[in-house]
Amino acid sequence: MIRIHDVKLDVLNQERLVRRFEALARKGWRLNRVGDFFFHFKKAEPKDLHYYIDFNRVTPEYAETLKAMGYHHIDAWRTMHYYCSEKNLPPLDSDPMVMSMSVREFIDPKNIALILICAGIQIVYGWMLALPFEWYSFYTGTLQFVFSLSMYAIAFILILDAIGDLLIRHAFAKMSEGIPVHRNRLLFFLRMTSVIAGVLAAFLCVLLIVVDCQRPLVLLLDLAWILLLYVIRAVFNHKTGSIADQRNRYAFNLVLFLVLFGGDLIYLGLTRNISEQKIQTELTPYGSFADPNEYVVRTSPFLTITEFFDPAKGTYEEIIADCRNEKTAQVFFEGLVRNHAAMNVDGYFTLGNDLSVSLLPDEIWSFDQAVAEADLHEKKGDQEILKLQGRMYARKGTGVVCIHLPGKDEMDAVKYYLQDF
Amino acid sequence: MARKEFETLTPQMFYILLSLKEPHYGYEIMQKIEAATHGNLTVGAGTLYALLPKFLEEGYIRTAGEEKRRKLYVLTEDGKKKLKDEVKKLVKMTADYREVFGE
Numbered sequence: 001m002i003r004i005h006d007v008k009l010d011v012l013n014q015e016r017l018v019r020r021f022e023a024l025a026r027k028g029w030r031l032n033r034v035g036d037f038f039f040h041f042k043k044a045e046p047k048d049l050h051y052y053i054d055f056n057r058v059t060p061e062y063a064e065t066l067k068a069m070g071y072h073h074i075d076a077w078r079t080m081h082y083y084c085s086e087k088n089l090p091p092l093d094s095d096p097m098v099m100s101m102s103v104r105e106f107i108d109p110k111n112i113a114l115i116l117i118c119a120g121i122q123i124v125y126g127w128m129l130a131l132p133f134e135w136y137s138f139y140t141g142t143l144q145f146v147f148s149l150s151m152y153a154i155a156f157i158l159i160l161d162a163i164g165d166l167l168i169r170h171a172f173a174k175m176s177e178g179i180p181v182h183r184n185r186l187l188f189f190l191r192m193t194s195v196i197a198g199v200l201a202a203f204l205c206v207l208l209i210v211v212d213c214q215r216p217l218v219l220l221l222d223l224a225w226i227l228l229l230y231v232i233r234a235v236f237n238h239k240t241g242s243i244a245d246q247r248n249r250y251a252f253n254l255v256l257f258l259v260l261f262g263g264d265l266i267y268l269g270l271t272r273n274i275s276e277q278k279i280q281t282e283l284t285p286y287g288s289f290a291d292p293n294e295y296v297v298r299t300s301p302f303l304t305i306t307e308f309f310d311p312a313k314g315t316y317e318e319i320i321a322d323c324r325n326e327k328t329a330q331v332f333f334e335g336l337v338r339n340h341a342a343m344n345v346d347g348y349f350t351l352g353n354d355l356s357v358s359l360l361p362d363e364i365w366s367f368d369q370a371v372a373e374a375d376l377h378e379k380k381g382d383q384e385i386l387k388l389q390g391r392m393y394a395r396k397g398t399g400v401v402c403i404h405l406p407g408k409d410e411m412d413a414v415k416y417y418l419q420d421f
Numbered sequence: 422m423a424r425k426e427f428e429t430l431t432p433q434m435f436y437i438l439l440s441l442k443e444p445h446y447g448y449e450i451m452q453k454i455e456a457a458t459h460g461n462l463t464v465g466a467g468t469l470y471a472l473l474p475k476f477l478e479e480g481y482i483r484t485a486g487e488e489k490r491r492k493l494y495v496l497t498e499d500g501k502k503k504l505k506d507e508v509k510k511l512v513k514m515t516a517d518y519r520e521v522f523g524e
Binding site: 054055056059060061062064065066068069071090091092093094095097098099101102176 | 426431433434446447448463464465466467468470471472475490491492
């Protein structure tokens with residue numbers, strides 16, 4: 001049988017936890033293993049067992065003494081050790097002051113600092129990814145923005161974790177000085193943070209799987225790393241025996257975090273190189289707007305997004321291969337407009353020499369809307385000119401651009417661009 | 422400077438130090454305290470083994486060899502002084518109490 005648990009609540013609620021274990025033992029369920037999030041109970045003969053929780057590092061001499069006294073070691077979560085006995089033995093921690101010292105050592109400030117450093121890294125990473133986006137880009141499903149929000153969510157979970165740890169340390173420090181603690185309030189806060197962190201973590205797991213499924217190699221690598229690290233930990237624990245202090249758990253989690261973080265950075269680095277290579281080889285020195293290969297959208301200091309098109313309507317390669325096909329170009333263009341509205345790019349793209357173009361304003365989502373709101377609209381064949389919000393826009397085929405030609409009148413620039421208008 | 426937790430010794434801390442006038446190992450210390458206090462005070466194994474390294478760190482006790490793979494601990498001069506200071510505090514408190522209640 002498996003039961004979910006939260007270490008912070010266990011630390012604060014030791015008496016209740018012990019009573020719960022004893023009630024389960026009477027029903028024939030004995031505590032067998034203590035995991036990060038779960039207790040594992042095994043079926044056994046119903047018995048009156050007594051449980052004990054202790055926060056001391058286990059030295060060989062201490063282990064031997066406990067064994068001789070009749071305390072049977074079950075498992076440990078870091079230095080939080082779980083014991084049981086058939087006899088009613090005295091409590092292991094008889095002095096509240098010493099217990100408070102042990103708990104404060106268990107919730108090590110170094111670990112809290114480590115958690116906050118990890119949160120800081122996540123915030124910086126998330127910020128770097130989010131730099132080029134507006135808040136509403138999340139709804140366009142832009143991958144990097146989703147990543148960025150995930151980073152903030154992880155940072156939020158870590159900060160909640162650190163706050164919980166600090167509050168517990170503070171509560172035990174007060175208890176040791178005989179100052180009363182609002183235990184129920186603290187328990188409520190910790191329960192709430194557990195629920196929030198749990199929901200966010202579940203959401204992130206689903207997100208990671210969905211995102212990773214789009215890049216199977218990274219998914220496999222991530223899974224292989226996690227598996228390898230768990231195997232190493234299992235072997236380590238097996239060698240040292242279950243009574244060993246599980247101090248390696250934080251180190252393990254840190255390594256796991258760094259590996260996943262590093263893996264993603266390498267992935268982003270690799271994709272960036274590939275994107276830039278593609279653009280370099282496909283870029284033509286001078287061309288018309290209808291040729292989508294000429295666009296490079298700068299996003300963040302280290303990211304280049306090449307997914308201008310709507311992936312549901314065709315892959316990047318398909319559009320590249322068939323970019324002169326009007327239908328595909330239109331699909332490309334629509335995607336480009338949407339992404340432009342979603343991304344905080346400057347909207348100007350150099351098309352060789354000194355000609356630069358920009359897309360429709362952010363609030364305009366279609367050419368029809370632009371025509372409806374235009375101050376001036378002229379049409380000739382498949383080419384159109386319109387003046388909107390004081391700027392000239394040209395449409396050639398399916399493309400809409402705003403033309404700026406330094407030193408020339410905007411209308412001249414538009415005509416220069418459209419050539420035969 | 423002594424850590425904040427040892428500014429005033431709790432009864433358990435006091436009796437652990439008191440029992441180490443002669444070298445003893447962990448389990449013996451617990452038995453000795455129980456005998457000395459006629460069963461009025463029991464020191465949990467967790468409390469004892471949490472305090473021993475801290476007392477070593479503070480210099481109140483030192484190791485005095487090993488017996489059957491178990492470390493023997495004994496009081497140092499600093500430990501004796503700490504006990505003496507603690508007793509002085511208790512005597513002062515007792516005197517103050519008597520002055521108020523006259524018993």
